[in-house]
Amino acid sequence: MSAGPTQHPVILITGASSGIGAATARRFALNGYRVALAARRLDRLQALQAEIEAAGGEAIAIQADVSDAASVEKMVAQTLKAYDQIDVLFNNAGFGRTKWLEKLDPQEDIAAQINTNLTGAILAAQAVLPHMIKRRSGHIINMSSVSGLLATPTYSIYAATKFGLRGFSDALRREVGVFGIRVSVIYPGAVTTDFASHTGASRKTGVSTPKALVLTPEQVAQAVLGLARRPRRALIIPAVSGLAVLFANLFPGLTDWLQERFFTRPERGL
Ligand SMILES: NC(=O)c1ccc[n+]([C@@H]2O[C@H](COP(=O)([O-])OP(=O)(O)OC[C@H]3O[C@@H](n4cnc5c(N)ncnc54)[C@H](OP(=O)(O)O)[C@@H]3O)[C@@H](O)[C@H]2O)c1
Numbered sequence: 302m303s304a305g306p307t308q309h310p311v312i313l314i315t316g317a318s319s320g321i322g323a324a325t326a327r328r329f330a331l332n333g334y335r336v337a338l339a340a341r342r343l344d345r346l347q348a349l350q351a352e353i354e355a356a357g358g359e360a361i362a363i364q365a366d367v368s369d370a371a372s373v374e375k376m377v378a379q380t381l382k383a384y385d386q387i388d389v390l391f392n393n394a395g396f397g398r399t400k401w402l403e404k405l406d407p408q409e410d411i412a413a414q415i416n417t418n419l420t421g422a423i424l425a426a427q428a429v430l431p432h433m434i435k436r437r438s439g440h441i442i443n444m445s446s447v448s449g450l451l452a453t454p455t456y457s458i459y460a461a462t463k464f465g466l467r468g469f470s471d472a473l474r475r476e477v478g479v480f481g482i483r484v485s486v487i488y489p490g491a492v493t494t495d496f497a498s499h500t501g502a503s504r505k506t507g508v509s510t511p512k513a514l515v516l517t518p519e520q521v522a523q524a525v526l527g528l529a530r531r532p533r534r535a536l537i538i539p540a541v542s543g544l545a546v547l548f549a550n551l552f553p554g555l556t557d558w559l560q561e562r563f564f565t566r567p568e569r570g571l
Pocket of ligand 1: 343366
């Protein structure tokens with residue numbers, strides 16, 4: 302007999318080989334979840350699986366590329382084969398290429414970001430839905446970013462994917478809530494992970510998130526656990542980032558001017 306959702310719930314985490322995904326896997330394992338770890342770097346997933354098992358938890362490592370529909374199908378099938386159930390899908394895999402739009406490669410930067418951050422999350426949600434609908438329960442948590450609420454220069458494609466996740470999540474919530482399935486979006490500000498090493502950006506200005514507002518992956522993991530326990534539509538962390546979003550929504554013209562004056566012009570040398 303498979304375990305009931307309140308006894309040993311199962312979370313499937315994409316992008317579990319590093320940063321926020323790995324921290325979330327550790328946090329959920331410590332809190333009694335069986336954890337399906339998915340990403341492309343299998344060696345890292347296997348090391349994390351061993352670490353979780355050594356601490357008395359349960360995990361499986363699944364090599365998956367979320368930008369590939371067949372790989373996503375297989376990832377969900379492997380999780381269900383191992384654990385019979387998926388209580389939480391954490392669509393976390395993603396990366397950003399933060400260069401001027403005219404410098405982005407159409408395939409490597411633009412298509413790859415959209416296929417991973419947005420389409421990957423959509424495909425994974427689609428793949429788990431038949432199971433969740435059948436069980437009349439489940440929770441899909443999508444990883445957006447403050448960039449999914451407030452767009453900044455050089456984050457054009459990244460923002461498009463993260464804004465896209467918001468629209469996708471709102472619509473999906475209204476499609477599947479009737480089956481007892483929850484859909485949440487988390488919008489973190491800057492987090493200390495390997496994210497920055499994949500952006501390909503080099504900056505002239507020192508414009509960056511104030512240190513006091515920079516999060517650790519463990520803080521985000523704790524917030525994801527909180528969402529799983531008390532599902533909400535949306536969570537912005539740190540909460541103070543919500544003020545910047547509010548400001549940008551209230552004063553879009555001033556926001557344009559500030560970003561051009563203090564970022565775009567000095568960065569472009571104008
Ligand atoms: N760090 C930040 O400041 C920040 C802020 C807000 C939101 N976020 C979001 O948080 C999420 C996690 O990022 P992170 O900061 O933890 O960065 P990270 O340490 O670079 O982790 C990214 C993860 O995504 C996985 N991934 C990338 N492409 C993939 C693909 N095609 N298929 C499967 N997995 C893939 C990577 O694994 P493999 O390379 O092994 O596949 C890795 O595990 C991202 O969605 C990011 O946009 C980050």
